[in-house]
Amino acid sequence: MAELGLNDHHQNDVINYxxxxxSKRTLRLKTVDSCFQDLKDSRLVEETFTVDEVADMLQGLQLVVHSEVESELINTAHTNVLLLRQLFAQAEKWYLKLQTDISELENRELLEKVAEFEKAEFTSSSKKASAELMKPKLAPLNEGGSSELLNKEIGRLHEENEKLKxxxxTIEAQATGALDEKNKLEHALKDLQGVQGDRKAKQNTQEISGLEKTVATLKSEFAKTLNERTASQKCLEDNLMSTxxxxxxxxxxxxxxxxxLEKKFQQTSAYxxxxxxLAKKNEQIKDLRKTLLKYEPED
Known part of the structure; x- marks a missing residue:
């Protein structure tokens, strides 16, 4: 299809939609026209109307038309959703993921092309007659385009498999070369180690024996110091206990x-x-207090 860039099968589906x-738009427009006609037949029976009566009639007409238009818009949106559902369901059977661009729905250029296409398709009476006889039919999932799509996918996988092989x-060849190079390096290293091995072994033996002697000396000195400190600590603990x-x-x-001493002191004559x-002095103090109370003035 030259106008929209689709094939003949998809062109027929677009025409059917x-x-x-x-048909739905024509039916809804007839419903809106009937709303106006009902208003004329039921309310416009007098020659003159007041402003309130005209406002009341317009308000009622507005509510009816608003409800009809809103219902049609909602039904159109739901119908489009069902159409998209059919397309997505067919795509999912073949594990395809379709993408939609919502911004293209407001592309004025594309909308004008669709309007021109619709005008060209439905103004010709011969096309109308042939379109009315045409029945919408979904493409079978096991014939034609589906088999072709499956064959293409198999071919693509085969090519990808050959590339991977x-x-x-190439990777196996590189790995074999690297392994050979590693073996060569290991042989060269062993030869070099064989030449220098004896000299290094003697030197290492002397160093190890010297280190072992040093470690043994340090161990004996440490054990001696530890024993002396233990004995000294034990002696100090014994002295502390006896003290x-x-x-x-x-x-x-x-x-x-x-x-x-206190007992002996209490038995002495001086005590x-x-x-x-002290007992006599206490008695004298008591007598003096009694005498003082006699001579004190009363409050």
Missing amino acids: MRFAR ARLK KHDLLKVQEQLSLAEKE RNMKDI
Whole structure:
């Protein structure tokens, strides 16, 4: 199809959808015309109307027309969704992912091409007659285009498989060359190590024996130092324990001596005389307080 860039099969589907849309649009326009006619027949029966009556009639007509147009727009949107669903379902059966560009729906140039296509298709009576006899039919999924699509996919996979095989052979050759080079390097390294091995072995043996002697000397010195510190610590602990026992004995003896000294002091005549004097003084103080209370003025 030269106008929209589609093949004949898709051209027939587009024409069938346009016919369906035109029939729905014509039916809805007739419904809108009937709304106006109903208003004329039911309300325009008098010669004069007030402003309020005219406003009321226009408001009622507006509500009816708004409801009809809104219903048609909603139905058109839902119909387009069902059409897209059919196309996507057929694509998913072959694991295809279709893409849509919503911005192209407002492309004025493309919209004008569609309008011209519709005008050219439906103005000719012969095309109308042939279009009415044409029945919409979906392409079978197991014939024609589907088999061709499957064959193309198989061919593409075959070519890709051949490319992968060639790449695998190249990688195997490179790996074989690298392995040979590695073996050569390993043999050269072994030969070089055989020449220098004896000299390095003797030198390493001497160094290892010297290190072993040094380590043994350090171990013995460390063990000796550790034993000396352990013995010194044990001696200090014993001395500390004996000192604590002696201190406790001395404290106990001091306590006994203090008690004995206090007991002896209480048995001396000086202590008894001092005790009697304190008792007499306390009696004298009590008598003086009683005498003082007698001479104090009353409040």
